[in-house]
Amino acid sequence: MSAIRFDYTNVLADAVGPAHGLTDEELASFAEPSARALDAVLGRRATDLRWLDLPYQDDVALHVADYAASVRGRFRNVVVLGIGGSALGNKALQTALNSPYHNIEPPAGLPRLFVLDNVDPDLVGEFLDRFDPAESVFNVISESGGTAETMGQFLLFRQKLIDRLGVEGHREHVVVTTDAEHGALREIVGREGYEAFVLPDGVGGRFGALSPAGLLSSALVGIDVQGLLKGAADMDQRCRARELDANPALTHAAVQYLLHARKGKPMAVTFSYSHRLKDMADWYAQLLGESLGKRKSRSGEDVFAGPTPVSALGVTDQRSQVQLYVEGPFDKWFTLLAVDEPDHAVELPHAYDDLEGAAYLGGRTLKELFQAERDGTRVALTEAGRPNATLALEKVDAHAIGQMIYVLELSVALMGEHYDVNAFDQPGVEAGKVAAYALMGRAGYEERRAEIERSAPPARRVV
Ligand code: PA5
Secondary structure, three states: OOOOEEEOHHHEHHHHOOOOOEOHHHHHHOHHHHHHHHHHHHOOOOOOOHHHHHHHOHHHHHHHHHHHHHHOOOOOEEEEEOOHHHOHHHHHHHHHHOOOOOOOOOOOOOOEEEEOOOOOHHHHHHHHHHOOHHHEEEEEEEOOOOOHHHHHHHHHHHHHHHHHHHHHHHHHHEEEEEEOOOOHHHHHHHHHOOEEEEEOOOOOHHHOOOOHHHHHHHHHOOOOHHHHHHHHHHHHHHOOOOOHHHOHHHHHHHHHHHHHHOOOOOEEEEEEEOHHHHHHHHHHHHHHHHHHOEEEOOOOOEEEEOOEEEEEEOOHHHHOOHHHHHHOOOOEEEEEEEEOOOOOOOEOOOOOOOOHHHHOOOOOEHHHHHHHHHHHHHHHHHHOOOOEEEEEEOOOOHHHHHHHHHHHHHHHHHHHHHHOOOOOOOHHHHHHHHHHHHHOOOOOOHHHHHHHHHHOOOOOOOO
16 A cells, blocks of 8 residues: 655746746745645534545445445446536546446446436436336435435436336335435435435535445445545545645645646646546546635635636547647646556557567557656646646555545645635535526526526527
């Protein structure tokens, strides 16, 4: 089990020049604000930021493992019904820790995992056409217990289950993860007697990957949930240090904030040089964007704050986005996700030894090619004056992923202090939800609907 590393050599002025890189003085001057931010965040561990303690919820890990063991072999499919923070962690964990081909041929006794985090009728309709709900268990995940997309999907699949299995029979195919007391889903759990897991207070959606929201579906598809929590706990211990150089979350948060605030880099590109980590980049995009993208500061002033997250996949996006990244505007910084030891090396055969364009590859491995492409991109970005850091894992395993989730969550919480915004709410998302309720004719939202209709500008269309 090894510690993940945050290498920030190439965000420094020594590497990319003083116009785009941070000087030692700039970083040193941020040591004290960083330590204060850490004190402020960790000081809320026992009150409202309960997600900081998720790594130590051994009883929760046991509960999900027991449930997974009790249903092993019963279902062909685990279907997550959830969205945003109630879905992105599930996807990221599955992509990181199971085979990319898991759903085509799952290991014996394990189900496939589908995360239906959209109400696009073609996505859901196609699922209904192809998969038998009677072979599936539906994990309905919602912190609020009332999100329209999740509730709509739950109603749909509940009825399909009842049609196939009857009212009594359908109940074993639903397992709910929601608040202990509040929300429509909790009320439904009480009425139906569904198996249910609790999302504890102080564990907001996007900070809940290590809660039952992320762990239950993981345990069902064979992921080592104890290893995830152990990795997160090890990272938590590292991240108690108040010195930048000893604490990867503190350094990561400082680099992100200073590159944005002092060097004009509003775009944060997470460039995953690992197929396994590609959905971690998407999970982080939500964590960063929804936590820090805020109109108001904590004292109520308009600040319109927040970095813009972008996710990219190496090598694939080298042939689509790197041209822009190396020669386009100087408005971005990059975090490369790197893996030292992929599970496979994959040797290339020798052929066409008389053709230099093919011969140099013979006898080398895809691992070497992939890592050379990654390192080549790092060199190209650095030489073009584009600050870039690397978050490196020795291997992609549960322990490393637990560390990665925790360090990025804590880093974003620290950035909330630096940007002086509330990193734990999402008023902009709520506004859209309310508008959707109004447009769907939900009781109590009639006035909002009338307002939307009154304020609609005259249509301008090209038909
Ligand atoms: O991070 C968040 O809080 C959001 O992305 C929520 O997870 C998302 O809006 C879904 O909400 P809920 O879990 O209440 O259904």
